Amino acid sequence: MNTLVVLRMVPDVVEELVVDASGKALDSQWLRFILNESDEHALEEALLLKEQLGGVVTAAALDAPEVDDALFTAAAKGADRVMKVARPPDGAGAWAQAAIFARLASLSGYDLILTGVQASDELDGSLAPMLAAQMQWPYAGPVVAVRAEPAAREVIVECEVGGGARSEFRAPLPCVLGIQAAEKPPRYVAVSRLRQVMRTTQIAEVDASAEVPAPWVTVSTLRQPEVSARAEMLEGSLEEIAEQLATILAQRGIL
Amino acid sequence: MSEGSVWVLVERQDQKVSDVAFEVLGLGRGVAQALGEPLTAIVWGRQDRDLVMELSIADEVLFMDHPALHQPTPYTCAQALEPLLRQREPELMLVGLTNVTWGIGPYLAARLQWPYINFCCGLRVEDGQVLATAVLYGGKMEAEVRVPGRPTLVGVMPGALPAAREKRDRAPRVEEISPSLLEGQPMVEFRRVIQPETTDIDITAQEVLVAVGRGIQSQENLPMAEELARLLGGAVAASRPVVDQGWLPLTRQVGRSGAIVKPRLYLALGISGAPEHVEGMRNAQVIVAVNTDPRAPIFNIARYGVVADALDFMSAFAEAVQHRKQLA
Numbered sequence: 001m002n003t004l005v006v007l008r009m010v011p012d013v014v015e016e017l018v019v020d021a022s023g024k025a026l027d028s029q030w031l032r033f034i035l036n037e038s039d040e041h042a043l044e045e046a047l048l049l050k051e052q053l054g055g056v057v058t059a060a061a062l063d064a065p066e067v068d069d070a071l072f073t074a075a076a077k078g079a080d081r082v083m084k085v086a087r088p089p090d091g092a093g094a095w096a097q098a099a100i101f102a103r104l105a106s107l108s109g110y111d112l113i114l115t116g117v118q119a120s121d122e123l124d125g126s127l128a129p130m131l132a133a134q135m136q137w138p139y140a141g142p143v144v145a146v147r148a149e150p151a152a153r154e155v156i157v158e159c160e161v162g163g164g165a166r167s168e169f170r171a172p173l174p175c176v177l178g179i180q181a182a183e184k185p186p187r188y189v190a191v192s193r194l195r196q197v198m199r200t201t202q203i204a205e206v207d208a209s210a211e212v213p214a215p216w217v218t219v220s221t222l223r224q225p226e227v228s229a230r231a232e233m234l235e236g237s238l239e240e241i242a243e244q245l246a247t248i249l250a251q252r253g254i255l
Numbered sequence: 256m257s258e259g260s261v262w263v264l265v266e267r268q269d270q271k272v273s274d275v276a277f278e279v280l281g282l283g284r285g286v287a288q289a290l291g292e293p294l295t296a297i298v299w300g301r302q303d304r305d306l307v308m309e310l311s312i313a314d315e316v317l318f319m320d321h322p323a324l325h326q327p328t329p330y331t332c333a334q335a336l337e338p339l340l341r342q343r344e345p346e347l348m349l350v351g352l353t354n355v356t357w358g359i360g361p362y363l364a365a366r367l368q369w370p371y372i373n374f375c376c377g378l379r380v381e382d383g384q385v386l387a388t389a390v391l392y393g394g395k396m397e398a399e400v401r402v403p404g405r406p407t408l409v410g411v412m413p414g415a416l417p418a419a420r421e422k423r424d425r426a427p428r429v430e431e432i433s434p435s436l437l438e439g440q441p442m443v444e445f446r447r448v449i450q451p452e453t454t455d456i457d458i459t460a461q462e463v464l465v466a467v468g469r470g471i472q473s474q475e476n477l478p479m480a481e482e483l484a485r486l487l488g489g490a491v492a493a494s495r496p497v498v499d500q501g502w503l504p505l506t507r508q509v510g511r512s513g514a515i516v517k518p519r520l521y522l523a524l525g526i527s528g529a530p531e532h533v534e535g536m537r538n539a540q541v542i543v544a545v546n547t548d549p550r551a552p553i554f555n556i557a558r559y560g561v562v563a564d565a566l567d568f569m570s571a572f573a574e575a576v577q578h579r580k581q582l583a
Binding site for chain 2: 129130134137142168171246255
């Protein structure tokens with residue numbers, strides 16, 4: 001199995017997000033970037049498949065803050081090749097990323113492309129299905145289990161439906177899978193292993209320039225959500241808050 | 256050439272119209288009315304007379320009937336829709352962002368080279384221009400977007416809008432379409448539905464849920480939540496990251512992929528309130544949220560909020576509950 005995993009760096013939403021002076025984008029000065037969570041699961045699923053079946057796992061990401069760390073971590077976890085792909089000057093929404101990674105994938109004979117099923121900054125699309133459409137490959141998602149049958153040139157995947165239920169599908173190879181969660185939690189990498197990999201691994205820098213459509217979807221205003229109601233905030237020491245809440249719940253007959 | 260209509264893709268669950276589809280239909284009805292255009296509901300699977308009456312909010316119902324579409328096969332549905340959309344070019348096509356239909360809109364947008372707007376939670380029309388509001392960054396930001404032209408595909412967030420279940424006296428026009436372009440294309444084949452194991456407790460039946468998120472920090476802290484749940488006469492539930500880490504089984508997950516719960520008390524500990532989670536618990540009677548981030552979206556739907564570390568809060572609250580029980 002020759003697998004490509006697409007990784008994306010996204011703003012860490014645990015941090016405070018600040019809108020820049022244009023009122024249309026986040027102020028990058030205050031942003032901390034992290035690896036998109038479902039992409040981390042996509043990498044884990046690819047590594048699990050490699051452990052079962054052998055093959056080569058390539059992890060690729062658009063150039064972004066902190067991306068080297070994410071790619072070195074991918075290599076330390078077991079990715080055979082790591083690639084940093086040049087970012088287009090006009091930004092990189094889902095449309096642009098789909099075009100770029102389709103171009104990149106067309107240069108090698110991949111059997112499978114895995115990426116996270118969603119990212120919180122995808123306004124103009126969703127990478128996994130758009131990449132499938134660009135490649136003219138089948139698509140399945142949100143995937144939570146993959147069983148590959150390379151001899152039969154197919155994968156059996158389980159996709160979440162809702163209420164804990166899953167649908168099982170058979171997809172022919174090559175295909176694109178949007179991964180929701182790997183079958184095991186993403187593996188941990190020891191700092192010593194990461195340091196060793198950083199000394200010995202070369203991140204390939206790639207320009208996969210593709211014809212990217214002009215951004216159709218443009219933001220006219222970015223703001224914090226308008227809310228019709230907000231929680232009544234309980235104030236005081238933790239003990240006082242706990243007491244207040246216990247009283248409220250008792251008055252409501254819950255406690 | 257655009258036919259000048261607003262289309263809504265209707266998802267069926269167990270042969271019934273999904274709740275989300277009614278929400279999207281309501282949104283579609285409003286926009287269609289503002290644009291002075293008809294509303295078309297497009298359904299995959301066999302034609303059904305009862306279903307047509309359920310969808311009478313629409314002016315027209317299109318059934319895409321093909322044996323490959325009798326099961327929920329989103330990729331096949333997208334393949335079947337592509338030639339139809341290419342031929343008829345509705346001005347807008349709205350698709351609910353459920354687990355089943357999530358990928359259909361973006362796939363079609365890329366195939367047809369049409370614009371797509373993701374995470375939409377509202378549409379309005381001003382001077383003939385359609386404007387969309389989209390939820391980004393896990394619910395922490397909202398973007399106002401001009402719908403760039405027509406045709407455009409729009410992915411609609413579940414739970415953001417009321418479900419439009421009203422029926423009209425007039426039955427919609429019905430058309431049945433047999434997609435013919437499926438032959439010869441690589442297919443994703445439906446095999447079976449796997450139901451969750453039922454050996455665990457049923458969180459949908461609990462009156463009190465102590466729900467833990469990333470703020471629980473590690474599996475070693477779960478017993479604290481279990482003890483608090485026991486004191487409150489409830490059970491422990493979780494948001495996605497806790498289940499993905501393998502700390503709790505999928506049967507405890509609340510949200511789009513897990514359970515939809517409506518307990519009397521939902522105590523959300525260290526849960527940010529991502530839209531996918533909120534879908535599963537927004538109808539709880541009393542929501543109490545505890546989070547270190549005062550801007551966490553969970554405070555926008557909670558009745559009571561506490562800015563604190565979940566672990567510190569649990570310890571203090573368990574003591575307060577215990578004390579009150581001793582006095583009773």
